[in-house]
Amino acid sequence: MAELGPVTCAGCGLLCDDVTVEDTHDGVRLTPRCGLGAEWFAQRRRGADGAPAATIDGESVDVEFALARAAELLRGARRPLLDGFDHATIEDARAAVALADRVGALMSTGVAAGPWPGAPALPLRGASTATLGEIRDRSRVVVIWREDPVTSHPRLLERLRVSGHRALVVVDDRETSTAERADLRLSWGRERDLEALTSLQVLQRGLGLPPGDLAADLTGLMERWGSVPHAAVVYGPALTAGAGGQRRALALYELVRALNHGRHVVTLELPRAPGCRSADDVLAWQSGYGGHVDFATGHPELVTATRPLDDVDVTLLVEPAPGAVAEIALGGVAAGPDVQVWIRTAPAGTVHRLDGVPLPLQPAEPDDAPTAADVLTRLLAAAEVDP
């Protein structure tokens, strides 16, 4: 692979599109440098260099055979689930929702980590958000709430130009690479986030200082916000996932809403995986709902309450994991003999950045593998035909 660029890197949800890629003797070099991005391109390279096109239960088969077996599994499924989407493109997600609609599947875009399904806070009160450029050019205080973007989104601070006259506040009791760079460090435990966020709302409303050992930290944070016309809060699954995640996210949105009187404050959500935002946007426009949708009744139904997945008998994982960036894996998960069908795919198409900005995702190098969208579309056609 000769030097290639600028191209879009899907190593994380930042989807940096200013990247130049160059082969080296021991891997791939990215400019600007980014370990996560280099690993993503290297995985793409490995995938294109000799991985089988498809397997069934680990045995190499041709793609047509794998597709036929996958379609057979889908046709026989009583309760199929479409999941994954860690590296999905818009085109992949469009094909996936079409398939879910046709076979009456459950679909989850994996927007939230932790127990499935989880309920988002956005529909309760809304939120204030912005694209990266808005935050970069206006926010004078950037608060990172219990995330470590230096590790998970390595170029975030660079792209937001968090340095100099811009203050970085980190809320985290862990020693992280991001926390090391903080101008102000607030170190309470995760179990106290809801208390902290609601106390900040009290402070914002001028109702006095809440009692307790967080008072000094919270006052300091509020003073930072009060001193600037623009600020941003970066958060992610560490706040929103798991038990109480919805309440914590709601408390953050309420706080930011209150702060927006007299100043301009926005939030930026770090996604669990790069493809989640794309998949969730498509699911929302095609079904009307984001997150987790059930098509079993013949129309979309939003799934908000925790529901056991015991009855799911076939799971179709689309671009499932950072360690296996290019595949569709489909198999039975219920009791009885499992079948695992795996089809290698090559990502290409349109992707939505963590802030919603759409970008082209070019093939990093020539690859004969189909896209997930191609495979899903063929699966849809095959699943519709009785054998």
Added chain:
Amino acid sequence: MTEIRISGGAVHDPANDVDGDVRDVCLRDGKVVDDVGPGARRIDARGMVVMPGGVDIHAHIAGPKVNSARKLSPDDRRDDPLDRSEILRSGTGGLVPSTFATGYRYSLLGYTTVVEAAAPPLAARHVLSELRDTPMIDKAFLILMGNNQVLFELIRESRGAGGAAGGRVRDAIAWWLDATGGYGVKLVNPGGVELWKQNNGVVESLDDEVAGFGVTPRQVLEAIGGAVDELGLPHPVHIHANNLGVPGNADTTLDTMRTLSGRQAHFAHVQFHSYGGKPGGLPRSRAPELIEYLGEHPEITADVGQVMFGPAMTMTADAHVSAVLRDLDGGKWLNHDTEVETGCGIVPYAYRAGNYVHALQWGIGLELFLLGKDPWQVMLSTDHPNGGSFLSYPKLIRLLMDRAFREDQMGRANQKAIRRTALLDGLDREYTLNEIAIITRAAPARRLGLRHKGHLGVGADADVTIYHDLTDREEMFATPRYVIKDGEVAVEEGELRRSGDGVLLSSRAGFDPEVSRALEPLFGDRYTVAFEHYPVRDPALREPAHVVEAGA
């Protein structure tokens, strides 16, 4: 080869001066033709009304703003599911339907072309992707240019610099349309959205300077309105004026119209811009003045943005307005700032008949319709879903056609507000079917420069709607007997018979390719997207499209 003869209907084709004449309309291969062979399918339209397919000049149906509204309001759609079938995808309805439901329901209403009126150019790929999933209708989108920092730079450079720099603004606009697949240019609160993003500021006068850019709203209007005019784009500059919703904003609206004097311009949802009174006080109607001005300036057109009593979903690039509604209503609020280009605010809302302001807004909309002398100038819209869903169009048509119904509805509204309009001053006008055909299809198509739409002359697109001629005009327009799209029967007796994709409508104007050299460094300073990746070139997003050439 598909041939259809629509036989014996009362044809309302105002673009061709046909007003209820009983005649046949013949269709072949997606076009209106003068005759078809004896083997053509015959649709017996005796006793029915035949019109061109509806054209919505201003609605919000696709893009990041619309999709955020969907995510914000799942409860709005929960009780309005749309089942999948052998030919249709499933979806959900409500005020902001899913994409498939949007296409199906517009088609069921007899509409065949819809314009998404406010798309951030940076999000063009998203907008195009959604429009690809919006079936049945042809669709276009307008790109937001009124708060674009790069254009601000070019406008400032162009002032006093003569033709070359002014030409740079013109070239840049043509470049942006080429880069995005957009159809036209939209200005939303020019300069004001940038001020809102800077410090929650507002434009009080068209001569307020946009801090840091050295331009004023008036200069933005003049530069971009002039450039669009000079380019000869099929649709003139489409303006959401400053100070939407603010009492006294009729002064701003008239000032904006005067600023564009002599140039072609379309004013969006002018109802929201026709208020007297003083900021902070109660509004009153100044619709008669606006209508009088329009009557004297045929180069200006408007769509009304009628509010309908009931639920609505306000969504706008004019994010300041949403913040005001947030504080007024206390409910859900979503804000999104888009770098370089625009803002976005979303607030679910409800218009109540007993509320003074809401009733006044309702009354002002009707005044604009009923006082206007030329229906080619004042077109039907609810600014869907801001003033109400597009599904309320049939009721709005009944309000215009049925005086008794209108008076009944007026009696249910806040009387203090109604008394402050001209509706009680003997305004007994009832729209004719031909006038309805003008404001819902012929005039929007003409104003959009869509020469093959909005009429039934030979060569026109075979987009036709056939209605039962019912006394209840709401029922009549809610359930067309037939809707024909591209020469194929798409809807029959309220049922979708087939699915179709529709095409993207784009416009194209020539530009000096050297403009890229000027734009690239400005992009690099401001956007977080590589200049190379900004233009949308993917055929899967751009095609199939019908491209209308500027100046054609």
